Amino acid sequence: MATDSLTLPKPATGVIRIGTDGRASIEGFRCRDCGGVFAEQTMSCRRCASRNAPEAFRAAESGKLYSWSVVHRSYPGIAVPFVSAIVDLDDGLTLKGTLRGVDAAAVRQGMPVSLVFDDAGGARDKEGAPYVGFHFTPKGDA
Amino acid sequence: MSDVYIVGADMIAFGRYPDRTYYQLGAEASLKALDDSGLSIKDIGAVYASSCFNAQSMLGQKVLKEIGQTGVPCINVSNACASGATAVREAFIGIKSGIYDAVLVVGSEKNPRGMLGGAPHDGPPPEGLFGSESMPAVFAEAGMVHTAAYGTTIEQFAQVAVKNHHHATMNPKAAYRKETPLDEVLASEMIAWPLTKLMCSANVDGAAALVLVSEKKARELGMSRAVRIRASMLTSDPYEPRNPVMFDCNSVTRLAAAKAYEMAGLGPKDLDIVELHDCFATAEILHYENLGLCGEGEAGRLIDSGDTALGGRIPVNVSGGLLSKGHPIGATGVANMVEIVEHLRGEAGARQVTGARIGLSHVLGFGAAAGVHILEKA
Ligand SMILES: [Zn+2]
Numbered sequence: 050m051a052t053d054s055l056t057l058p059k060p061a062t063g064v065i066r067i068g069t070d071g072r073a074s075i076e077g078f079r080c081r082d083c084g085g086v087f088a089e090q091t092m093s094c095r096r097c098a099s100r101n102a103p104e105a106f107r108a109a110e111s112g113k114l115y116s117w118s119v120v121h122r123s124y125p126g127i128a129v130p131f132v133s134a135i136v137d138l139d140d141g142l143t144l145k146g147t148l149r150g151v152d153a154a155a156v157r158q159g160m161p162v163s164l165v166f167d168d169a170g171g172a173r174d175k176e177g178a179p180y181v182g183f184h185f186t187p188k189g190d191a
Numbered sequence: 192m193s194d195v196y197i198v199g200a201d202m203i204a205f206g207r208y209p210d211r212t213y214y215q216l217g218a219e220a221s222l223k224a225l226d227d228s229g230l231s232i233k234d235i236g237a238v239y240a241s242s243c244f245n246a247q248s249m250l251g252q253k254v255l256k257e258i259g260q261t262g263v264p265c266i267n268v269s270n271a272c273a274s275g276a277t278a279v280r281e282a283f284i285g286i287k288s289g290i291y292d293a294v295l296v297v298g299s300e301k302n303p304r305g306m307l308g309g310a311p312h313d314g315p316p317p318e319g320l321f322g323s324e325s326m327p328a329v330f331a332e333a334g335m336v337h338t339a340a341y342g343t344t345i346e347q348f349a350q351v352a353v354k355n356h357h358h359a360t361m362n363p364k365a366a367y368r369k370e371t372p373l374d375e376v377l378a379s380e381m382i383a384w385p386l387t388k389l390m391c392s393a394n395v396d397g398a399a400a401l402v403l404v405s406e407k408k409a410r411e412l413g414m415s416r417a418v419r420i421r422a423s424m425l426t427s428d429p430y431e432p433r434n435p436v437m438f439d440c441n442s443v444t445r446l447a448a449a450k451a452y453e454m455a456g457l458g459p460k461d462l463d464i465v466e467l468h469d470c471f472a473t474a475e476i477l478h479y480e481n482l483g484l485c486g487e488g489e490a491g492r493l494i495d496s497g498d499t500a501l502g503g504r505i506p507v508n509v510s511g512g513l514l515s516k517g518h519p520i521g522a523t524g525v526a527n528m529v530e531i532v533e534h535l536r537g538e539a540g541a542r543q544v545t546g547a548r549i550g551l552s553h554v555l556g557f558g559a560a561a562g563v564h565i566l567e568k569a
Contacts, residue, residue, distance in 0.1 A: 061314045062321055088436055096430045116339070116437065118331035119384035120323045124316075125305075133322035133383070135332055135437045143433040145322040153384070158339035172315035180315055 061169035061180035064088050064108075064144065073166040073181045075110070077142040078103035086141040110164040111188060112138035119153045134185055136162055148185045161188035195286045196409035196569060197418040199228025199402030200532040202525070204364040205517035208301065208396045213245050216398035217299030218257035220522075224400035225295070229412055232259040235402075236291035239266045241278035241298035242521035254297055272468065274298065275399070275524025276425065276554045276562020282403050283423040292408045298525035299398035302518075326557070327383035327391055327471060329438050334385060334473025341488040343476060345385040349376040350494045351472040352390045352514055358501060359511025361542035366395045366517035390472035390514070397519035399526035409569070417569040418532050421549070422455035424448075428559035440474060443561040444481040444553065451551070451563035452483075459483035462505060462565075463547040464534050466527040468555040469512040479507075482553060482563075501542060509534070509542050524562055527552040535568040 058067055066076045078087045080103045085096030093100050116135045123129055134148035134156075148162065162185040169182030201223035203216055217240065225232060232255070240251030251265030270277040275298035282294045318324055337343045353373050359365035371389050379389040409417045428434060428443040452458055459482060467482060469475040479490040484505055493499060499507040510516045510530040513523060531550035533539040548568045555561050 059314065062317060085430070086432070096432075115433065116332040116335045118323065118328045118335065118386075119381075120319075120325065120328050121381040121383065122327075123323060123325055124318050127316070127319040129319070131319055131323075133328045133332065135322070135433065137433070141432070143436045145436050147320060147322050158335070169315050170320055174314070182315070182320055184320075 055176040056178040058179050058181045059174060061172065061182040065181055065183065067181055075108035075142070075144065075164065075183070076105050077108045077140070079106055088142060088144065106140070108142045109139040112136045112162060112164070114148070114156065114158055114160045114162055115143065116158065117148060117156050132156060134162070136185055138164070146183060146185050150186045162186060163188050192287050193289065193405040193407065195283050195420045196404050196406065197401050197420065197528070197532055197566070198404050198409055198412050198416070199224040199230065200529045201227050202364060202399035202529045203397060205366040205395045205397035205519060213242065213299045213301045214250060214253035214257060216301070216396060217250060217254045217297045220299065220398035220400040221254055221295055221297045222258055224402050228402040230293055230402060233261055234293050235261070235263060235295045237264045237266065237285055237294045239268065239278040239282040239294060239296045241268050241274040241296070241525060242300055243269055243271060243274050244300065244303065244520065246274065246521065250299060251297070269521070270560045271556030271558050272470065272520050272523060273425070273554045273556030273560035273562045274521040275526070276564065277524070277560065279401065279525065279528060279564060280423045280425045280562060283420055286403055286405050293402065293404045295400060295402055296525060297398065297400040298522035300519035300521040301396045302394050302520060304394070323383065325383065327386050330471035330473050331383040331386045332437065333440055333477060337473070337477060337490070341491060343491040345377070346373065347491040347494050348385055348472045348476060349373055349387070349390060351469065351475045352376045354494070354500050355469060355508045355512040355514040356389070358509050358542060359515035361540070362511050362516060365511040365515055366393050367515040386471055386473065392470045392513035392518040393515060395517035395519055397517055397522045397526065399522045399529050401525060401528060414569045416536050418535050419567045419569045420564060421457065421567045422451040422563065422565040424451040424454060424563045426450065426561050438557065439559065440555055441477060441481050443559045444478060444555055447561035447563040448482050448553070451565050455565040457549065457565060461549055462551050464509065464531060464544045464550040465505060465507045465553070466510060466530050466550070467507060467553040469508055469514050470518060470555070472514065474555070475507065475512070478553065482551065501544065506544050509539070509544060524552070524554040527554060528564060528566065531566050535566060
């Protein structure tokens with residue numbers, strides 16, 4: 050029952066990295082010249098156009114809510130309602146995620162939230178490998 | 192360089208056309224605009240055709256197969272919801288450069304049914320797992336930033352829908368022509384807080400067309416119904432720190448507006464009428480400030496004041512807007528300009544903005560692109 054590399058956990062979205070120890074983190078990229086922060090690797094800096102490729106960093110796992118919507122109707126087959134959230138992490142990276150464990154009426158801009166890694170809703174790829182996802186919870190409730 | 196004039200402008204009634212193709216709709220709008228101009232397709236030096244979902248299918252050539260294959264260049268453009276404005280700008284450049292004396296711009300679309308959007312992806316579907324990619328959620332989130340900063344209320348957002356639906360009752364070409372009072376807007380199905388169904392644009396089919404000519408040609412045709420293009424501007428989204436995680440509908444519009452005002456030598460206070468991209472009710476509130484119609488944080492009070500309703504200081508979306516006239520993506524930018532032209536000619540019927548001389552049209556494409564045109568009665 051040696052673990053097949055095909056069945057190792059996989060990132061459910063592009064910003065997640067899974068270390069050799071199996072632990073998940075969020076990877077951001079920071080421009081070496083202007084300090085601009087991005088959620089994906091680009092050839093040059095989006096902000097200052099520097100040809101120095103932005104360098105990867107491990108992102109903070111707490112932040113503040115910047116904006117949100119309570120989604121009541123979505124694409125077919127998607128469970129609703131849920132809170133779609135835009136979160137500014139403490140080191141300047143912005144992520145979109147689902148905010149869970151909160152009364153929708155109590156959601157406010159600036160509320161502190163924690164990033165929590167999860168099983169991406171239990172999804173599996175065709176080889177049976179699990180996915181690693183993330184969501185947000187109000188800080189202190191994690 | 193020659194000034195550029197609009198001498199023909201028309202559109203088909205927006206709605207659903209299950210038994211007709213997108214190029215038949217485009218051909219009908221083209222013939223109507225040509226008839227309005229007094230020109231024939233044989234007078235036209237180039238065709239600029241706009242569609243979001245069908246530009247790659249040679250829309251311009253398909254339109255010509257319906258109305259006359261004269262062998263002229265066809266330029267097919269796709270730029271999301273800014274496709275129509277992009278086609279007009281390219282046509283403007285074609286006349287401005289002196290290459291053409293008369294060109295046809297046609298925007299046509301049969302929108303897919305259901306909620307638009309949803310990018311291809313690897314792994315589990317991101318929708319619901321990593322927030323929402325749906326357009327209502329994206330524009331709800333943009334609106335909630337305004338709420339957090341300035342206290343804008345759901346009633347203020349909803350009043351945009353009340354106003355635009357009221358305007359549509361006076362527009363025979365609007366898809367939905369029914370009064371929708373505030374309680375009805377608020378009570379309709381919640382799609383993505385704070386946006387209810389009646390605060391989301393109407394997903395319909397449609398086509399619109401314009402004939403653009405040089406000053407020399409306009410003088411030949413007679414200037415009495417001509418409209419001058421004072422500014423034609425297109426932008427892509429400049430760097431914003433949260434973009435693309437958070438779609439930025441503001442900076443791309445502000446950049447286009449600033450450059451258009453500079454090109455026209457005019458400011459927001461000179462405008463008599465505005466057609467702006469009310470894809471969702473929140474967007475209209477944001478664009479009041481993006482286009483300089485009021486100061487920062489004042490958009491909620493602007494809708495409350497009635498100044499943007501017909502009869503007010505600066506009427507906005509008198510056509511009914513995307514919310515009730517409808518939003519056939521690739522036709523929208525052209526249709527916005529058809530509306531402005533009708534008002535500047537004094538031919539807008541029951542919804543005429545009295546004495547309108549200068550109007551602005553704006554569209555916003557997801558991804559992002561913004562088009563701003565400023566038109567003036569010649
Ligand atoms: Zn940089």
